[in-house]
Amino acid sequence: MSNVELGTLSAVLGSSERVQADPFAVASDVAAICAQRNYDHVAQEIVLRALNKLECFEDYRRVIEALVRQCGLFRERYVIRILLSVWKCGIVFA
Secondary structure (H helix, E strand, O other), rough: OHHHHHHHHHHHOHHHHHHHOHHHHHHHHHHHHHHHOOOOOOOOHHHHHHOOHHHHHHHHHHHHHHHHHHOOOOOHHHHHHHHHHHHHHHOOOO
């Protein structure tokens, strides 16, 4: 995916309605970003955005949960809640 598509995916993940419109395609795009970027910090941010909309993925929730684990973000449920809170506050780690 190019940077333009990455920006588009970020925008899609910002809207529950857009994710619900085609959850398979969005989950597929998130997985593609992870694979192409080798689970770097940008891919992790996309996965966190997807995790924030997890209820919108319906039958594809397990795909997002697997990507969370693959990114190394899934240790315990409370850690995920902390990461989401930090991400929503705009704190960036290098």
